Amino acid sequence: MNASGEKQADVTSDVRDLRDVPLSLVGRADFDGIVRRILPGSPEVRRVPVAAFNSSI
């Protein structure tokens, strides 16, 4: 697990800040970690569908 640490008043993430990196220069080293994080390939990692709000309320 890539748990995040706290530095001073910020909670830091391991997600690379690519906002100012020209799109043409965003390379594999930049996107691999992000893609692994938000598109987990491991079958054990289940991203659950949420919401499914219904009229029970």
Added chain:
Amino acid sequence: MSRPSTPLRQFVLKVHSRCDLACDHCYVYEHADQSWRTRPKVISDETVSWTAMRIAEHVKAHALDRVHVVLHGGEPLLAGPDRLERVAAELRGHLDGICALDLRVHTNGVLLDERFCEVFAAHGVKVGVSLDGDRAANDRHRRFADGRSSHDLVLRAVELLRARPQLYAGLLCTVDVANDPVAVYRALTALEPPRIDFLLPHATWDTPPPRPAPTAYADWLIEIFEIWAADGGAPPVRMFESILSTSRGGSSLTESLGLQPSDLVVIETDGSYEQADSLKTAFDGAPATGLHVLRDTLDEVARHTGVLARQQGLAGLCGQCRACPVVDSCGGGLYAHRHRRGSGFANPSVYCADLLKLITHIRARTPEPTHALPSAALGALASGFGGGDEVGHLAESQRSLRRALLAAVNAELGPDGGEGAGPMVRRAWELITGLDGTHPGAVEAVLAHPYVRVWAAECLRDGRHAGHLANVAAAAAVRAGVTAALDVRVLGGAVHLPSLGALEVDPAGAGRTARPETGPAAHPAGRTARLEVSGGRIALDGGADLDPRACGEWPGWHPVRRLSAGGLSVALEDTDPFRDCHQWPAAGRLTGDRASAWQRAFAEAWALIESELPAYAPGLRAGLSVLTPLAPAPGGREVSSTARHAFGAVAAALPDDPATLALLVVHEFQHVKLGAVLDILDLYDEGDTRLFYAPWRDDPRPLEGLLQGTYAHIAVTDFWRVRRHAGPGRAEAQFARWRRDTAEAIETLAASGALTPLGGRFVTEMRRSVAAWLDEPVSEAAEAEAARSARVHRERWTAAVSPQV
């Protein structure tokens, strides 16, 4: 005959072998190879024809979608405008229609005039000009044989190109460390070049470059890099961009850096094939192949041992290079610069120390920042709220995720583009990366559309719909107001432009389903159409143009409509083919009447949120960008949904009561916020696969589901807490029920043992919000009913699913 491993894509065509300047640093005339003395001065029409034919033959054999041809010399303009026109026409005649031809000329500029410019404009030839900097720097080497300066003539040439920006390719500057780097760089940037190339002077270990200090070249370039970086990386400098790109695992933009195989060949004025021009500096005859355009194919050139030697990547380097920490960026430097008598090319570059220092410096100066949330912002979000600033932080981190996904899509598609859509995807990538530099706001506006990320995620999962990248690029081009023409993907009989709308190609087939042509039976390559974009208007396949951002109506155009209330405007998204990613099916295109009903309901719902739930309004203003209509659920149930990849979107079937729409929106937006937090922070152990009881579900839930549901029910509880004052009775009962259930779920989370320390803090803040509400008075009847319903649900759930948990 076997195919070469790497087809050739770059062709340097020597159209004239002499020069009108006598630069004393020129590798063609002043270095080891003296083959120019025996070449014809001017290339013949026959050699040009054979060259064009050979390239076309190679393009077809390897299904290349793009090649680059540089008209070179000597000084190519000495060939005269008429001959250059014939050369360009011959190349275009053979290559246009079978591949994209990037045609350029590299000149010293001395002879450039309007006549040349007209020829280049007519045949799509871009012009690069050699200029070594300010007058003092340029005149150090770039002089006529009688010693006269060339500087004024070169500046005049550049001014001609600045007046015709479509021809202006950039400036090439050969480094001389005796020059002032700042003066050189400022002189070059003052000419507004689209790109600058800094070239290290050709040298070898036997004839090393002038070196007043051990790393004089690195020091010189670092001074410029610091200015360039402070200026925001503009104009593009190929050397710096290549180091940055290769440091991130990307490609180099020049053969002098990186590990990519060389795909370049030179055709001399006599039709001889030669290897890289720079080899002229190594030894007499070094570039020769013994092959000739009249006799030999380019496949035979590609199999030449000298060409193959420059395609070996890491394996082709000496041991010292292979062990070097910056080898990914350096690649051993330019092949010619490695030469030493005795060991040939099995050496580091003669610029090894400079490259190591420069690359190390650039890597150290460009740390890899990561996203962060202020601790107070995380606390506010964890409490169930979060205003504009807090949600704004989440929205900013989403920008990085989208850029990463888009780059990943491009990388995963590879040269073929996936689905056989190579040229289409490549053109789209060129367009969108170009716009990212010139019109970043336009690109961001399209990428921020929630369903662009949904498409990118789906594309990375299954490789389908790669061609939609062209639609994304086209939408950005519209927003940028630029002129572009590209093939775009047709889905369901329409061209979908994310964030803008859909244009029917086949009026009979569009809009009948929410997600046409995305099923397994869809043709894998998909259907395409030619879209022309100019000044914010679009035209399809040469048809009438329309303005997709104006209010006018055009046949077949279905704009994304907007809902507005209280200064908030969100898209009513019923066109995007990737919106059908929710648990409930998306509605098809709404009629005007239904869209009006949405507007009325949204206005009332937003007024309720602002007046009764004001703590949620700033966050919604900062993050809610799209409402997606869902198909009505059976039995009139109210349904709504969010999708993890669709940050900013809330989907719902339009409920009868605007108050219910307000509830659906604040509930679903809780999922949007928490999903964005989870995108960047770890709140729980994803490896924990246990299932838990959720008081509002009949099925056991994994930890993320319980966390999401609990977080959303903070807002649900708050909604009824507020509403009970307006209408006690049902609202009070709902408040009593949801505060009890939410509080119970919070304790389940806290006791799960699956939370990270940060997740523990997050849940503590959630508890703090709900605990305060537990003390608020409600009637005994409501409290009793809440306790009873909780007990009944728990007992029923335990009986039904306890063996699973």
